[in-house]
Amino acid sequence: MDxxxxxxxxxxxxxxxxVLAAILSALAILAIGESPAEAFYLMVDGALMRSSGWxxxxxxxxxxxxxxxxxxxxxxxxxxxxxxxxxxxxGSLGVALVCLYIPWPHWSLALxxxxxxxxxxxxxxxxxxxxLQAKRGSHIVITTIMFNFIAAALLNYLxxxxxxxxxxxxxASASFAAATHLPTFQSMFSSExxxxxxxxxxxxxxxxxxxxxxxxxxLIWRSKLGYEIRSQGFSESGAKYAGISPSRIIIIAMLIxxxxxxxxxxxxxxxxxxxxxxNSAEGAGFIGIxxxxxGRNHPFGVLLASLLFGxxxxxxxxxxxxxxxxxxxIIVIQALVILFTGALDNMVRWPLESxxxxxxxxxxG
Amino acid sequence: MTDxxxxxxxxxxxxxxxxxxxxxxxxIRVMPGTIHxxxxxxxxxxxxxxxxxxxxxxxxxxxxxxxxxxxxINDSQDAIAAGIGMVFQHFKLVENFSVxxxxxxxxxDGAFLRPSISKARKSLxxxxxxxxxxxxxxALIEHLSVGHQQRVEILKALYREADILILDEPxxxxxxxxxxxxxxxxxxxRKEGKTIILITHKxxxxxxxxxxxxxxxxxxxxxxxxxxxxSPEHLAELMVGRKVLLRVDKVPAKPGETVLSVKDLRVTxxxxxxxxxxxxxxxxAGEILGIAGVAGNGQSEVMNVLGGIMNATGSITMNxxxxxxxxxAADGQSRRASGIAHVPEDRQREGLIMEFTxxxxxxxxxxxxxxxxxxxxxNNAAIQNEAAGKMxxxxxxxxxxxxxxxxxxxxxxxxxxLAREIERNPDLLLVGQPTRGVDxxxxxxxxxEIVRLRDQGKAILLVSVExxxxxxxxxxxAVMFDGKIMGLRExxxxxxxxxxxxxxGISGEPGTDDWKAVEDNLTALEHxxxxxxx
Numbered sequence: 001m002d003x004x005x006x007x008x009x010x011x012x013x014x015x016x017x018x019v020l021a022a023i024l025s026a027l028a029i030l031a032i033g034e035s036p037a038e039a040f041y042l043m044v045d046g047a048l049m050r051s052s053g054w055x056x057x058x059x060x061x062x063x064x065x066x067x068x069x070x071x072x073x074x075x076x077x078x079x080x081x082x083x084x085x086x087x088x089x090x091g092s093l094g095v096a097l098v099c100l101y102i103p104w105p106h107w108s109l110a111l112x113x114x115x116x117x118x119x120x121x122x123x124x125x126x127x128x129x130x131x132l133q134a135k136r137g138s139h140i141v142i143t144t145i146m147f148n149f150i151a152a153a154l155l156n157y158l159x160x161x162x163x164x165x166x167x168x169x170x171x172a173s174a175s176f177a178a179a180t181h182l183p184t185f186q187s188m189f190s191s192e193x194x195x196x197x198x199x200x201x202x203x204x205x206x207x208x209x210x211x212x213x214x215x216x217x218x219l220i221w222r223s224k225l226g227y228e229i230r231s232q233g234f235s236e237s238g239a240k241y242a243g244i245s246p247s248r249i250i251i252i253a254m255l256i257x258x259x260x261x262x263x264x265x266x267x268x269x270x271x272x273x274x275x276x277x278x279n280s281a282e283g284a285g286f287i288g289i290x291x292x293x294x295g296r297n298h299p300f301g302v303l304l305a306s307l308l309f310g311x312x313x314x315x316x317x318x319x320x321x322x323x324x325x326x327x328x329x330i331i332v333i334q335a336l337v338i339l340f341t342g343a344l345d346n347m348v349r350w351p352l353e354s355x356x357x358x359x360x361x362x363x364x365g
Numbered sequence: 366m367t368d369x370x371x372x373x374x375x376x377x378x379x380x381x382x383x384x385x386x387x388x389x390x391x392x393i394r395v396m397p398g399t400i401h402x403x404x405x406x407x408x409x410x411x412x413x414x415x416x417x418x419x420x421x422x423x424x425x426x427x428x429x430x431x432x433x434x435x436x437x438i439n440d441s442q443d444a445i446a447a448g449i450g451m452v453f454q455h456f457k458l459v460e461n462f463s464v465x466x467x468x469x470x471x472x473x474d475g476a477f478l479r480p481s482i483s484k485a486r487k488s489l490x491x492x493x494x495x496x497x498x499x500x501x502x503x504a505l506i507e508h509l510s511v512g513h514q515q516r517v518e519i520l521k522a523l524y525r526e527a528d529i530l531i532l533d534e535p536x537x538x539x540x541x542x543x544x545x546x547x548x549x550x551x552x553x554x555r556k557e558g559k560t561i562i563l564i565t566h567k568x569x570x571x572x573x574x575x576x577x578x579x580x581x582x583x584x585x586x587x588x589x590x591x592x593x594x595x596s597p598e599h600l601a602e603l604m605v606g607r608k609v610l611l612r613v614d615k616v617p618a619k620p621g622e623t624v625l626s627v628k629d630l631r632v633t634x635x636x637x638x639x640x641x642x643x644x645x646x647x648x649x650a651g652e653i654l655g656i657a658g659v660a661g662n663g664q665s666e667v668m669n670v671l672g673g674i675m676n677a678t679g680s681i682t683m684n685x686x687x688x689x690x691x692x693x694a695a696d697g698q699s700r701r702a703s704g705i706a707h708v709p710e711d712r713q714r715e716g717l718i719m720e721f722t723x724x725x726x727x728x729x730x731x732x733x734x735x736x737x738x739x740x741x742x743x744n745n746a747a748i749q750n751e752a753a754g755k756m757x758x759x760x761x762x763x764x765x766x767x768x769x770x771x772x773x774x775x776x777x778x779x780x781x782x783l784a785r786e787i788e789r790n791p792d793l794l795l796v797g798q799p800t801r802g803v804d805x806x807x808x809x810x811x812x813x814e815i816v817r818l819r820d821q822g823k824a825i826l827l828v829s830v831e832x833x834x835x836x837x838x839x840x841x842x843a844v845m846f847d848g849k850i851m852g853l854r855e856x857x858x859x860x861x862x863x864x865x866x867x868x869x870g871i872s873g874e875p876g877t878d879d880w881k882a883v884e885d886n887l888t889a890l891e892h893x894x895x896x897x898x899x
Contacts, residue, residue: 104513218742222742222743222745223741223742223743224732224733224738224743226741227725227732228732229728230718230721231718231721232716233717234719234720234721235714235715235719237711237714237715238714238715238716238717238718238729240697240709240715241672241674241697241709241715241730241731242697242698242729243673243696243697243699243700243701243730244697244734245693245696245697327415
């Protein structure tokens with residue numbers, strides 16, 4: 001028997017966690033002598049009240065959707081993929097190679113090409129840890145963390161020694177050709193007389209992220225592969241009994257996970273930066289873990305959590321710009337949200353569960 | 366004896382866990398110097414009641430009286446002080462401590478161990494002589510057989526001067542011979558005036574050893590009767606609430622062609638230990654071959670090889686065609702394709718995904734079949750429909766395909782697995798521990814379904830540690846010991862005693878030294894040595 005209604009699990013717990021995180025954040029802002037109310041207003045105003053703010057919020061959210069889905073898919077096979085950051089970096093590399101070296105006639109073809117490149121490179125980067133886990137039993141958490149560092153070093157090397165245009169001072173690739181530039185929200189939604197999403201990086205990749213959500217939902221809950229992934233995730237001995245090969249599932253789940261992480265490169269590298277820069281994943285690979293945790297590994301939850309974190313990223317940037325609240329405190333606020341929604345889940349869950357049990361007993365008694 | 370105060374008297378004990386009323390107004394009187402059986406199905410509330418008596422749970426209402434005095438038991442220390450000792454189903458021993466260290470654990474006197482150890486050694490010697498409870502005091506627990514480990518648990522209680530001993534399902538892990546010895550020990554304890562509460566679901570044990578028996582059903586005490594004045598059929602009826610067929614009703618087998626032929630099967634486990642050492646047998650269409658044996662003697666491995674979970678060497682032919690014994694061609698999918706269905710021994714870890722709904726479990730292992738697909742996706746509507754039908758035909762309760770497997774009782778979980786495997790209409794059905802943790806009412810149903818499949822001319826391999834089940838279902842019985850088949854018998858011409866000896870590795874004519882030989886063999890096995898008696 002489930003201990004509490006599903007809506008409480010999905011809606012109430014994250015909400016209470018958020019409120020708790022907000023209260024602690026307010027105390028922290030108060031402690032350095034700023035007004036929490038004003039800070040909150042600034043965040044909401046900067047991230048949600050103007051279309052350009054939304055343009056940034058949705059841009060960040062797009063990154064988080066890809067990395068959050070990546071963590072979720074692996075998690076359904078009981079694999080904790082911490083390597084989103086490295087897989088996203090490699091995905092960006094794939095995007096850059098496709099955009100730099102293939103003369104695309106039109107952005108739509110370039111988008112297809114770079115999506116394949118991003119997915120393939122991200123998947124490849126996940127394949128090695130997956131193989132080591134499946135065949136050698138090396139723990140996926142350890143290997144994927146290590147591969148983040150290797151990816152960072154590899155990108156650094158390639159940008160400095162291979163991709164940097166002759167004479168340039170910055171460790172970045174040349175700018176991509178104009179034909180590869182993706183339509184931004186500004187160009188898509190503005191009309192004569194009114195400019196929407198002015199100057200913001202949100203682009204068509206957001207819709208690809210939405211398609212990815214639907215794809216993951218179909219994969220996990222409607223396909224036979226998803227059935228096998230979930231079987232393996234719940235019980236490896238059960239999977240063996242059913243004739244499902246655990247090592248095959250580990251490798252496939254990680255390939256899909258890595259491909260999703262890599263897809264982030266389409267948004268960040270092709271859609272926004274329009275060239276490959278150092279640290280193009282911007283930490284989104286790690287935020288993906290928090291997003292998946294908060295979204296309960298369900299695509300819809302991941303979408304909502306991504307929007308929340310997009311808001312926090314953009315609102316945080318606004319705070320840093322308009323107040324004397326230091327950048328570090330914004331990271332503290334984001335960390336508090338992760339702490340409460342992810343790590344301290346049970347702190348809220350247990351009291352709530354006993355509350356519901358008490359209510360039910362009274363109703364029946 | 367009857368006019369003295371009861372050793373234990375419980376008055377109106379009630380206990381609820383959330384919405385579940387585990388114990389409802391239970392009263393019971395256990396007279397000193399008797400063995401009092403408590404019998405009931407899984408979840409009837411036996412263990413909860415004993416946990417209240419031992420101080421693990423606090424009753425919501427009711428009183429505990431010990432030897433005529435009202436007693437409050439808040440924790441196990443109180444229980445021990447009141448002279449109650451408990452032997453749990455899962456032993457609570459420190460594996461890498463010696464027997465004597467385990468006995469004094471928690472009952473040490475003073476800061477130094479030496480005096481307590483020598484005191485315990487003396488008292489162990491005395492107890493061993495008095496009650497046939499001999500165990501080497503310096504042996505490490507991990508080297509002892511299960512039967513000996515149980516004796517250490519009893520010794521622990523007696524060392525703490527328990528007058529009242531509670532045993533929870535004590536024979537579940539024992540060979541028949543070891544169970545007999547346990548009952549002799551219990552009989553000796555009774556003669557010394559100790560009071561024993563025996564919790565079990567086995568009717569035979571109740572009839573054999575107890576003086577009085579109380580029956581529990583759904584948290585209530587339905588009856589307390591003198592054992593001499595009742596019968597197994599009557600007790601079963603009290604347990605389930607309706608008449609139950611205890612014997613399996615079946616006509617003699619009409620065996621046909623050989624379906625499965627196993628030759629010189631050998632299995633080596635991950636650690637490099639040979640678990641199955643050259644096993645050969647045939648199963649024909651329309652017969653049930655039962656494999657009896659104490660758990661861990663290679664039966665599970667034989668099942669797992671046939672079910673495609675483990676690799677092996679040797680040869681297996683199914684319907685005249687050889688089956689691969691390793692690699693992808695020997696996995697569960699390939700086995701299912703060759704007409705083998707498998708009801709695994711552990712339904713919670715293998716046969717079902719506990720977090721899946723009943724309908725998702727309905728196609729587990731067969732999820733790749735074209736009939737459950739529609740395009741690139743699974744045809745969930747068709748599967749749900751199938752699940753509803755199966756649940757109705759196999760009387761799964763509650764008949765709700767959307768409930769998770771973990772929310773069903775053991776018997777209903779097993780029916781979900783059986784429905785899935787039997788309705789595949791396989792040529793060979795592998796059944797492991799079909800009624801483990803299953804209530805009596807469901808046992809009857811499950812046995813009938815297995816026999817029905819046999820009567821349709823299918824071959825069935827049954828593995829069970831319940832000798833009663835093997836005896837009543839099988840047409841032929843193979844007994845496994847130490848990875849080998851000790852002998853093949855027919856139920857009509859053998860008895861539990863002979864099978865019990867075979868299970869302990871003794872195939873010669875039964876003699877007076879049986880017990881000693883059984884002990885030696887089991888001990889040798891625990892030490893990883895070769896059994897000497899054969």
